[in-house]
Amino acid sequence: MKRNRSYYIILVLILFVVTYSAFAAYQKQKNGPVFLDNHVFQRYNEQWGLWVDLNAEKKSLLEKASEFGILAQEVMEINQLKESDLGRLKRSIFFPYSAEYMRGLQEKELFRETVESPIDQFIWPVLPNHKSRISSRIGRRWNTWHTGLDIAIPKNSIVLAAADGVVEEAGRGGDYGLAVKIYHHDMNHFHTVYGHNQELLVKPGDVVRKGQIIAFSGNTGKSTGPHVHFEVRFHNVYLNPENFLTPYEEGVATSIVGFAD
Known part of the structure; x- marks a missing residue:
């Protein structure tokens, strides 16, 4: 009886070690550097x-x-x-x-370029540069509710996927102009939306990776100037994107890395 109990204890310990190692490896992989598409690659x-x-x-x-x-x-x-x-x-x-x-x-x-990003955090949908700024935040604006974050940026700037996901919608969307909607299954089933683009580089069904270019910014739809309208939704409830991002005022620290995968 004691021998059987010892076997069970050893088996449980082995399973724990294997599970923990697999989880640690997963976390390391998922929390590793995120490669950003840029103006060269x-x-x-x-x-x-x-x-x-x-x-x-x-x-x-x-x-x-x-x-x-x-x-x-x-x-x-x-x-x-x-x-x-x-x-x-x-x-x-x-x-x-x-x-x-x-x-x-x-x-x-x-x-x-790379940026460190935990698995439960989005990255900024624009490349870090001195020409961009937050022009409007989520909340009441002009007697209406502004549903996302506006990032003023020159026309034809790169727009990046904020996290891994699948493109659900890509095309004209009323006031949003040319817009992309991405479903993030591995991130609590969130959706992100990127509006007012000049050109879209993805289509519905495309699998995208965090940091991948999905569009070029523009001024389409109901817009007063070139910018990216960025939304985070949970079951169609609009959340504050800044709760899932590093502070914009701090900028985004990127590293230059070699090309080998």
Whole structure:
């Protein structure tokens, strides 16, 4: 009888050690550095590259692909484009980098940025810079209830996913203009909303990672100037986004890291 009890105690201890180790490994992974898409390195379909507006650059797809050291066909495939689409492109398309091109960027000391972020905390949906500021907070405004946080930022600035999730909506949304709504299953089933964008880079059903570029900011919808309208919702109840973020006035401390995954 005593021998059986000893076996049970040993078994429970082993299970506890294994469970704790797995949980600790999970926490370490989830609390590790978050890679931010920036103006040099952006992520799409598991590849690193850059979103490019060919009309703005006045270049052909073939010219830009050659610049990044890749084949035009690779660009067509990752963007799900057909030959007939090329003559009427009105959106940015993603160009993956070749290994040689990435090495060249590193030699120029251009790298990714990271930020430390716990699993239960969102990150700011804009890149840290001196040109952005909070222009309006959640609460009563002009005899109505302002449902989120407005971050004034230049048009066509990068908009980032505040946490891992799945895109539920992406398109025109009334006063929100071009907006993205993301469902965060692993974060208490919260939703985040990003409004007034100039261009959207995701579609419903896309799985996005924290820090991934999802749009370029703008002034669409009911808006008095370029900004990102950012909301945090729980069962369609509007929460104060600042309760889930580091203080904006402190800025966001990022680190420069190498390119190797």
